[in-house]
Amino acid sequence: MTVNKSLLIPLAVFVMLVTVLAFGFRLDDPHYLPSELIAKPFPEFKLRDLHDPDRILTVDDIKGSVSLVNVWATWCPNCVLEHPELMRISREEDLPLYGVNYNDESPKAIGWLERYENPFQFNIVDNKGILAIDLGVYGAPETFVVDKHGVIQYRHVGPVSREIWNHEILPVIELLRNQAGEG
Amino acid sequence: MARIALLLLAVFLVECCHQAYAAIDAYPFPDDELRLRHNALIDELRCPQCLNTNLAGSDSMIAKDLRREVHRLLLEGKTNEEILDFMHQRYGDFILYKPRLQPGTLVLWFGPLFLLLVASVVLFRLVMSRKAEVTNLSAEDSRRLEELVGRK
Known part of the structure; x- marks a missing residue:
């Protein structure tokens, strides 16, 4: 049987299209932006402490040990969702947590932390979103792993769950600790 | 009847335009040149939280903050290129509608x-x-x- 070869062209185009689309749709969440800040120093800032407005916090306050910096707000539903995991980390893991209270009202934020408990060593008041812009934040919550020199080593967009902690954040922290131990 | 229809159409159009331009902030500019540059920049920058909206067209919090930043940087005398760099350093390729x-x-x-x-x-x-x-x-x-x- 002979087949007219030109009849195969539409089929070939179709197969190509399916292949391209299959790969296209398998790409990750289109809302996810790759971070530009990995391996860059945590941006400089000079902002107030939520609970002690006379205290001015700077980037030096988060240096010294591997830490988690969590960007949160009272208007952010996923922040409530991830909160139990942050509380667990603050209790069970040997690691300081610092909060960045993003585009929020301080009295509300203090009330929120009283209601849900406070896992953070301190909270940086970023009510104008200045630090958040320097961090490339585009929503809340976002969580950064910062090494002891104040260099951002990992960024997680969205709520931190037990799974995210185990599979994404903890390995980075262990790697950093091992490096520190060897160095 | 025709008048009522016309009126409804007018209300509808006003409402449409109102939504399309919901995100106008009243930023003071010393001159029109800066204002035009501001408008051009917020047209060209993409809102990081939205998939296909520019900063000018988005009502999201981050778009509002970034419009304010563009305004601030313009008043500081930064060039367009410097402002695009500032955004690119923080938000990556995503934020530029015109890819580099x-x-x-x-x-x-x-x-x-x-x-x-x-x-x-x-x-x-x-x-x-x-x-x-x-x-x-x-x-x-x-x-x-x-x-x-x-x-x-």
């Missing part, structure tokens, strides 16, 4: 040109092969053809 020329965006810039080239070659060869068919007529056939089209 770099290894990762070569396909974007030259893909269409490449396709045009391929299409031209295919078209050229197609046309040439057709020509060949016509010129390959035997003497007998061309005589018959001329007869059929009525030249003789």
Whole structure:
């Protein structure tokens, strides 16, 4: 049987299209932006402490040990969702947590932390979103792993769950600790 | 009846426009040139939280903050290029609607040109092969053809 070869062209185009689309749709969440800040120093800032407005916090306050910096707000539903995991980390893991209270009202934020408990060593008041812009934040919550020199080593967009902690954040922290131990 | 319809249409249009331009902030500018540059920049920058909206068209919190930043940087006397760099350093390629020329965006810039080239070659060869068919007529056939089209 002979087949007219030109009849195969539409089929070939179709197969190509399916292949391209299959790969296209398998790409990750289109809302996810790759971070530009990995391996860059945590941006400089000079902002107030939520609970002690006379205290001015700077980037030096988060240096010294591997830490988690969590960007949160009272208007952010996923922040409530991830909160139990942050509380667990603050209790069970040997690691300081610092909060960045993003585009929020301080009295509300203090009330929120009283209601849900406070896992953070301190909270940086970023009510104008200045630090958040320097961090490339585009929503809340976002969580950064910062090494002891104040260099951002990992960024997680969205709520931190037990799974995210185990599979994404903890390995980075262990790697950093091992490096520190060897160095 | 027609009047009511017209009125409804007017209300509808006003409402549409109102939504489309919901995100206008009243930023003071010392001169119109800065204002125009601000408007051009927020048109060209993409809102990081939205998938396909520019800063000018988005009501989201981050778009509002970034419009304010663009305003601040303009007043500080930064050039457009410096402002785009500032955004690119923080938000990456995503924020630029006009992608930069770099290894990762070569396909974007030259893909269409490449396709045009391929299409031209295919078209050229197609046309040439057709020509060949016509010129390959035997003497007998061309005589018959001329007869059929009525030249003789």
